[in-house]
Amino acid sequence: MSTDQNQTVSTEAATDPVNHEPETNDSPPSKSSGWAVFLFFMIGFVGSILSGWILFPELLYSKKDQPIDFNHAVHLDVVSDDCESCHYFRDDGSFAGMPDLSSCIDCHEEAQTDDPEEIKFVDEYVTPDIEVPWLNHSKQPDCVFFSHSAHVIGADMSCESCHGDIGTSEHTRVYEENRLTGYSRDIWGYSISRLGKPEAGEPKPMKMNDCAKCHKEETGHKGACFQCHK
């Protein structure tokens, strides 16, 4: 039944000259259309690359300043034990990381200079006894175990080999936080494509692959999962 109807319809269409009319209305292709297509393709192509490499990182990372503009260079000049003067190992082998107020208070009970940042530090944190909420550029996810003593003491690595030349910096860097993961941009590394190597003095990227690569080079194998995971 339905086949019969379809046949009838198609025969009617074939015999009806009006139905062919729209095809003849097509305009002939213009001579410049090849270039136009190429131009629009390139605009789109370059645009997508630029948005991926420039706009996307701008959108992906929020920028925060440290609570105090800390001057590492000034401190490194007056302390006796280099980085370990403030970033020390505890007796049980764990690493203290960012110093707490009790480490600062010996010198900074009162402001020693006219530096507005130091005055701010004393007024807002030391006097009311509030810990400074430093933003940690190297903070790893909760599932990661990292042993500073294995690297700094066991493997005799310098702080700079991962953290860059932070000891001579006079100002804190802007802390960039990944809006999706909540981790610091230092973990992924500053190159969004992760191509190329960071320049001397810059912090190294700290993703799992970066750890595994170095472990492979230095120890011959990447290591078991539990070596760095918990």
Place this chain on the structure above:
Amino acid sequence: MKDKNAKRYGMVIDLDKCTGCGSCMVGCYSENNVPFKADETNKLDSINWIRVYKITNNKTYPNTEVCYLPMPCMQCDGAHEGHSPCVSVCPAVATDYDYDTGIVSQIYTRCFGCRYCMAACPYHARKFNWWDPVWPADMEKYLSPNVSPRMRGVVEKCSFCFHRYQLARDKAYLEKREELEENEYQTACAEACPTGAITFGDLNNKHHAVYKLKNSPRAFRLLERLNTNPKVYYLTSKSWVRKAGDNYLAHEEPTKIKNNIKEHH
């Protein structure tokens, strides 16, 4: 990957000393952030890294005897070292064998919850998180930062308190030592046991207590004939307990069977 200083951490549990008090389980729960529910009556749902089973000799009074059997992860070597049943089936490499310590890992962020490892494990050592953990009141503040809590949809298991090994190693590095002392790395269950039934140490190290205990005539391992080569040994003086440790036929006598199973050293 294996170097000559490799350890082979293992456990010897003296079933003659175990009273079934459950201290090892409590110690493990608090050490490893093991989640629990308000209602734990359905034991099939329970998550525990060490679990005390109760077995009996199936005889009527007055001949009834009871034995309590604490079971952590057996950290199997497998037929050859590194071929643990769970490790060989995991499609995500979420569990691997650490040749330096002989400990089988479980990486929760890597696991996607297919539960092949649970099917492969002959000891029910692995548990699945059907729900996100919910900690009562402000108990979250008491969680250990050394063990990452697990999320819904992943498998977890005993790690022989690997974080304690890591922390002990940290101290050793600071003191420029290569080797750990026996008492520097002990599992939470071994420390919690009030009768001293659980002994923990390096099975390869002559100076560790486990080295001698594992060679005791009372020693046996669970499902030994499967060739899983577990690193958890049990001690018992009772033949029915030993017989419960594997699927023996009625006429078979465990102590008389030559198992033909080699142990890795």
